[in-house]
Each structure stands twice: as structure tokens, then as C-alpha cells.
Amino acid sequence: MRELVFAVEYEAGCNRVADTLADHPDASIRSLSLHATEDRLWRVDHATGTPDALADIEDAFLNGDYYADCLATEDCDATQSTQVLDHTDDTLVLYSYWVRTSLCASIPHIARDHLGDGLLFDTRHESRHYTWRIIHSGEGDVSAFFDELETAVGDCARMEMLRTAATSTPTSNGDDSAAELSSEQEAALQAAVEHGYYESPREVDVAELAGHLDVPRSTLTYRLRRAEEHLAKQYVTHEQLPEELSTSL
Structure with missing residues (x-):
């Protein structure tokens, strides 16, 4: 198994959730669970921040023009629904379900096309930076995955590779504290x-x-x-x- 970690940095106006997080620098969203089939995606996310930040994040998810994980830049007629599972003063838990159309693209679906099935996803979203960690078999084509992803995001975001390695890579006895930094x-x-x-x-x-x-x-x-x-x-x-x-x- 291999680990692939990269970040997508959205430009202003390209992703409502990213714009909302940019307005609240101390807030963040991490995935608790994320699953994708050929034409569907469902996930549970945990957001932390001030009450105002969480209210704005909830509004971005519930009232966005299109699904937050869709890489399309305009409405693509996909079916989406988001439910609030928990909302306290400092915590927000959201469940999202998305049925894509032929016009839609997303990181999990592009990953399935090039890295195969059985993928594990972990995400963290802070400000305009959306960090993805994908665990895959290592038998797919990582270069083709990134080529298609860069085409899909276009001018709306920049890509940054952070790490790619075997998940079981042993650490040495030496000082390797910066070995995994990009x-x-x-x-x-x-x-x-x-x-x-x-x-x-x-x-x-x-x-x-x-x-x-x-x-x-x-x-x-x-x-x-x-x-x-x-x-x-x-x-x-x-x-x-x-x-x-x-x-x-």
C-alpha cells in the first residue's frame, strides 16, 4: 500500500467553502468518513471554529450553488443533500450525499479512475488549502491522476505535492525529522x-x-x-x- 498526500489551494471565488474558511482562519474541517462509487459520493465532516465560523460553514454547505467537492465551476445539475448531524458552540458535524452527472468531476472519482478501487481518503480543509491523503494499492498511475486533476481544477486552484511513499516505510535511527517535508x-x-x-x-x-x-x-x-x-x-x-x-x- 502507498500513501499519497497533496494539497489543493483554491483561488478566491472558486469554492464557497474555501472562501468561508479564508474568512475564518482559525476554523478547519476534517473528514470523519468519505466513500465514493462510480457516480456517487458520501461523507461525514467535522468542523471546528467559533460560533460565527460554524454558522457560515453550515450555510456554505447547505446553500451553495453546487456540491462543495465538485470541481465544476458552475451548476452541473447534480443531486446533492447535506444534513447537520450535530452543531454545538465549537463543533459542527455534517453528512453530505452527492449523485454526480457527466459534467461533474471530483478528486475521489478521478482517483478511482487512475488508482483503482478500495481507496481510503482523509481530508483536512483550512483557509483555501484542501489537503488530501489517499491510501492506494500502488498499482495505479499516479502521474495520470495528477494530470487529469490539474486539468479539472484549471485556473481555480493550484496543486502542491506533499508526500508519496509506502505506508509501511520504516524510519531510520538517524535524524530524519525533515525527511517527509515537501x-x-x-x-x-x-x-x-x-x-x-x-x-x-x-x-x-x-x-x-x-x-x-x-x-x-x-x-x-x-x-x-x-x-x-x-x-x-x-x-x-x-x-x-x-x-x-x-x-x-
């Missing part, structure tokens, strides 16, 4: 260190750093956040057990 994330971290972003007080802010790298501020923020998350998890994973605990195991 080249873009590594470049962002390196520039942040070189320009004093991590100094106290900071010598450069995110907007200035984004100017040095010639990338949008939201893109740089996303790359740094993902890189920092990865490094923090690597640190915790590689921390040695206390001696008294390790000797008792």
Missing part, C-alpha cells in the same frame, strides 16, 4: 530561520517573508503550519522513554 515546506522553514522569523522578537513577519519567497501569504502560513506540525510530531515520536519506564517494559 521541498516547498523545507524552503519555507529555511527562509523563516534565515530571515529571523523565529527570533524573539521576530525580525520579519509573515507578509514580509512571503514577499521574499514570492508566494501568497496564505500559502506561506499553510506551509509553515504543516511543517511545524510535522516536526513537533516527529520530536514527540522520537523522544526516548524515561529510563525507569523503558527498563520496566
Whole structure:
């Protein structure tokens, strides 16, 4: 089995959910379950954020012109329905069901065409960045998948490969804390260190750093956040057990 991780960054006005999340930078949506057949897709999503953010996210799902995961740029006459399963002050759980038409395209359906059946999907949506993790057999054509996906998103989004590897790849005993960072994330971290972003007080802010790298501020923020998350998890994973605990195991 292999793991494929990539991000789609929507341009403004191309995806109502992305636009809503961009208005609420601290909110996020992650998938709890996602399944697709040849012409259908159903999923359960868990959103967190402020009450105002969750109200806007709910409205984006319930009242969007077309299904949020459809890559079409206009109404494609698909059948969709969304139900609110839970809504509290800081949590929103949504169930969505979508029956596509010949005009529709989506990441799960394009993946099925090129990577085969039995795929596992995991998603996280923050601001305009929609991160996908797909577990597949490794027998499909990843290049063809990305070629068709880039054609489908057109000018509405940019693609960024984050990782592709065997799901059971063993880690070495050496310092591999940055081995799974994408080249873009590594470049962002390196520039942040070189320009004093991590100094106290900071010598450069995110907007200035984004100017040095010639990338949008939201893109740089996303790359740094993902890189920092990865490094923090690597640190915790590689921390040695206390001696008294390790000797008792």
C-alpha cells in the first residue's frame, strides 16, 4: 500500500467553502468518513471554529450553488443533500450525499479512475488549502491522476505535492525529522530561520517573508503550519522513554 498526500489551494471565488474558511482562519474541517462509487459520493465532516465560523460553514454547505467537492465551476445539475448531524458552540458535524452527472468531476472519482478501487481518503480543509491523503494499492498511475486533476481544477486552484511513499516505510535511527517535508515546506522553514522569523522578537513577519519567497501569504502560513506540525510530531515520536519506564517494559 502507498500513501499519497497533496494539497489543493483554491483561488478566491472558486469554492464557497474555501472562501468561508479564508474568512475564518482559525476554523478547519476534517473528514470523519468519505466513500465514493462510480457516480456517487458520501461523507461525514467535522468542523471546528467559533460560533460565527460554524454558522457560515453550515450555510456554505447547505446553500451553495453546487456540491462543495465538485470541481465544476458552475451548476452541473447534480443531486446533492447535506444534513447537520450535530452543531454545538465549537463543533459542527455534517453528512453530505452527492449523485454526480457527466459534467461533474471530483478528486475521489478521478482517483478511482487512475488508482483503482478500495481507496481510503482523509481530508483536512483550512483557509483555501484542501489537503488530501489517499491510501492506494500502488498499482495505479499516479502521474495520470495528477494530470487529469490539474486539468479539472484549471485556473481555480493550484496543486502542491506533499508526500508519496509506502505506508509501511520504516524510519531510520538517524535524524530524519525533515525527511517527509515537501521541498516547498523545507524552503519555507529555511527562509523563516534565515530571515529571523523565529527570533524573539521576530525580525520579519509573515507578509514580509512571503514577499521574499514570492508566494501568497496564505500559502506561506499553510506551509509553515504543516511543517511545524510535522516536526513537533516527529520530536514527540522520537523522544526516548524515561529510563525507569523503558527498563520496566
